[in-house]
Amino acid sequence: MAHFTKIFIAAALLSSVIFAASLQAQPYPNKAVRMIVPGAPGSAIDLRARQIATKLSEQWRQPVVVDNRPGAGGIIGTELAARAAPDGYTLIYGSIGTHSINASLYPKLPYDPVKDFSPITTVLIGPLLLVVNPKLPIKNIPDLLAYAKSTPGGLSYASSGSGQGSHLVGVMFNMQAKTELVHIPYKSQTAGLTDVISGQVGLMFDTPSTCMPHIQSGALRALATTRQKRFTPLPELPTIAEAGLPQFEMSVWGAMFAPAGTPTPIIEQLHADIAKALSAPDVRASILNVGQEPGNDRPEQLAAFVKAEVEKWRAVVKISGARAE
Numbered sequence: 001m002a003h004f005t006k007i008f009i010a011a012a013l014l015s016s017v018i019f020a021a022s023l024q025a026q027p028y029p030n031k032a033v034r035m036i037v038p039g040a041p042g043s044a045i046d047l048r049a050r051q052i053a054t055k056l057s058e059q060w061r062q063p064v065v066v067d068n069r070p071g072a073g074g075i076i077g078t079e080l081a082a083r084a085a086p087d088g089y090t091l092i093y094g095s096i097g098t099h100s101i102n103a104s105l106y107p108k109l110p111y112d113p114v115k116d117f118s119p120i121t122t123v124l125i126g127p128l129l130l131v132v133n134p135k136l137p138i139k140n141i142p143d144l145l146a147y148a149k150s151t152p153g154g155l156s157y158a159s160s161g162s163g164q165g166s167h168l169v170g171v172m173f174n175m176q177a178k179t180e181l182v183h184i185p186y187k188s189q190t191a192g193l194t195d196v197i198s199g200q201v202g203l204m205f206d207t208p209s210t211c212m213p214h215i216q217s218g219a220l221r222a223l224a225t226t227r228q229k230r231f232t233p234l235p236e237l238p239t240i241a242e243a244g245l246p247q248f249e250m251s252v253w254g255a256m257f258a259p260a261g262t263p264t265p266i267i268e269q270l271h272a273d274i275a276k277a278l279s280a281p282d283v284r285a286s287i288l289n290v291g292q293e294p295g296n297d298r299p300e301q302l303a304a305f306v307k308a309e310v311e312k313w314r315a316v317v318k319i320s321g322a323r324a325e
Helices: 002-025 044-060 072-082 097-105 141-150 165-177 189-198 208-217 264-279 281-289 299-320
Strands: 033-037 064-068 090-095 117-126 129-132 156-159 182-185 203-206 221-225 252-259
Touching (some): 033 072, 044 064, 044 090, 044 117, 044 252, 044 281, 072 090, 072 097, 097 165, 097 299, 117 264, 129 141, 141 221, 156 189, 165 299, 189 203, 208 221, 252 264, 264 281, 264 299
Parallel strands (some): 033 064, 033 090, 156 182, 156 203
Antiparallel strands (some): 129 203, 129 221
16 A cells, blocks of 8 residues: 555645646736836726737737836835746836936936836837917027027927926037027926917927827927927927037937846847737837837847937936936
């Protein structure tokens, strides 16, 4: 009897080893994947992340669970992702804020946007549009430069808050144009835009989805786009670079990352699968409809881009004096 008991135990152990090995050999992913979103449900980044999560879940036939972790300028969710196991089962939807500006804005950032993540691919990228109140005698960038330099400190621009992209892009403009546009922070982008339309503030760098209706109605005048390439829905609109500041470039972007050390084969599969999701007609249409373009950079391209963005915004944040604790 003892002999048969030993055989039974040995067989059970062998079966468990074979079962564990078979699980490991199963293609990735073989269980639910968590996608951390460092923003609130219903926010722009949440809606985009959920769209990608749905497509990936359909491809994999595995749940992709969106985990909203808003707060502290995106730090709470981003730090959580940085500390997760690098096994492909935790992803994070990062942005210009979490993976570039925060590195300089927060003196004690609990993660490194370059060292703590494995880049996968850019999801979307787009411009801000420089808009002015149409009652101002400013129809283009040369007009703006002339007006600003003739009235130092007499022209203001609105933003959604100190340290936000819509603030820092104005600092960059002042740096390169040698102007003195005065920053007026608001609690929201909408509040700032309302005061530009009413004439209480002169101009603003705003997202196309927010300001396009007002441009079309004549309540705002668009001067230029902040990217180095023209804005497809307004092809006649020059870039700021074309209009006199050749080094000027500012993009709003979102991208997918995994914790640093995630195996290369998994990163490659994630890149391919997210690219497939981005190529879906409904996903492309929804991205284009808000004035942005689908991404699909290679992981190494995204890595170089993030590194360059961190350095670019470090110089701008230093000049701005903006700090978040």
